[in-house]
Amino acid sequence: MNRNNIGDPPWSDLALLLAVARAGSFLAAGRSRGVSTSTISRRITLLEKSVGTALVERGVEGASLTEAGRRLVETIEAMEHEIGAALRDLPSRSGILRGTVRLTLGDGFIAAAARVLERFASEHPGVDVEIHGENRVSDLVHREFDLAIRTVHGGEEPLIYRKLGAFGYGLYADRSYVERFGMPDKVEDLARHRIIGFSRAMGAAAQMQWLAQAGVTRFVLTANTFGGMMEGTRAGIGIAPLPGMVAEGLVPVLPSFKPKPIDVYLVAHPHALRQPHVRAFADSLGAELRNALKQAS
Numbered sequence: 001m002n003r004n005n006i007g008d009p010p011w012s013d014l015a016l017l018l019a020v021a022r023a024g025s026f027l028a029a030g031r032s033r034g035v036s037t038s039t040i041s042r043r044i045t046l047l048e049k050s051v052g053t054a055l056v057e058r059g060v061e062g063a064s065l066t067e068a069g070r071r072l073v074e075t076i077e078a079m080e081h082e083i084g085a086a087l088r089d090l091p092s093r094s095g096i097l098r099g100t101v102r103l104t105l106g107d108g109f110i111a112a113a114a115r116v117l118e119r120f121a122s123e124h125p126g127v128d129v130e131i132h133g134e135n136r137v138s139d140l141v142h143r144e145f146d147l148a149i150r151t152v153h154g155g156e157e158p159l160i161y162r163k164l165g166a167f168g169y170g171l172y173a174d175r176s177y178v179e180r181f182g183m184p185d186k187v188e189d190l191a192r193h194r195i196i197g198f199s200r201a202m203g204a205a206a207q208m209q210w211l212a213q214a215g216v217t218r219f220v221l222t223a224n225t226f227g228g229m230m231e232g233t234r235a236g237i238g239i240a241p242l243p244g245m246v247a248e249g250l251v252p253v254l255p256s257f258k259p260k261p262i263d264v265y266l267v268a269h270p271h272a273l274r275q276p277h278v279r280a281f282a283d284s285l286g287a288e289l290r291n292a293l294k295q296a297s
Helices: 011-023 026-033 037-051 067-088 107-123 175-181 187-192 206-213 226-234 276-296
Strands: 056-059 062-065 099-105 127-133 147-150 160-167 169-173 196-198 221-223 240-243 251-253 262-268
Touching (some): 026 037, 196 206, 206 240
Parallel strands (some): 099 127
Antiparallel strands (some): 056 062, 147 262
16 A cells, blocks of 8 residues: 555656656756656656655756665666567567567677668568667666677576577787787787777676786777777777687787687577567577678687
């Protein structure tokens, strides 16, 4: 029973709280939702009365969530993902593949996904695909996304992991870098060269662990995405650990110095794979990546 006898809060007010959490202020939340700041404030106040506790701390610099507000927003976001997944899962009566596929993957795999999408869009014009290139491990358990390409096996229940293969990587540099700074003759020489790596947030990546074991501790450039590291390498800034499958045109550095290949997985929620349009795209994407990894090995 509700402590204040006001009744359960409507979903629209919960959505406004989510908008405030994402926007960081009543003003910005109101703009995103097309309502006035005063309306946002009044509705949030009513919501707080309904649940019996403060959810938002108001300040001159904006709005921030209380601990209770953060917990409630986490639940609202999970509900939002579930509702979105349910809508995407609605079957098509025509038998033609229709719906939306939400895919998350590291930016190093975007080119392969784009190749699949070009063919898939022609064959199945009723299917829309959303590609999110990011390094964080997204929440497939609660259907934030339908599919993911990952290089780590999280073992989450009930997710399905399909191993597609593995990619080898090594050290590469642009020819302009080699012309300016020469080539290291042995691993110990790397300490005297300009090395590019992932930023601290990606310090647990296999490439960074490999470099640490080789005694590399300083970096001329760090990037939080594979694309940033690749662009820095092609600009001649330094030497970077890169997959051989995307290093065309770059010069191999210490080619005999090779780490263990990194496994690649296609990950999905079983409910997502029951939808024909998601399963069809997953099969196409998996085949493309499996072939690309095999050719590069």
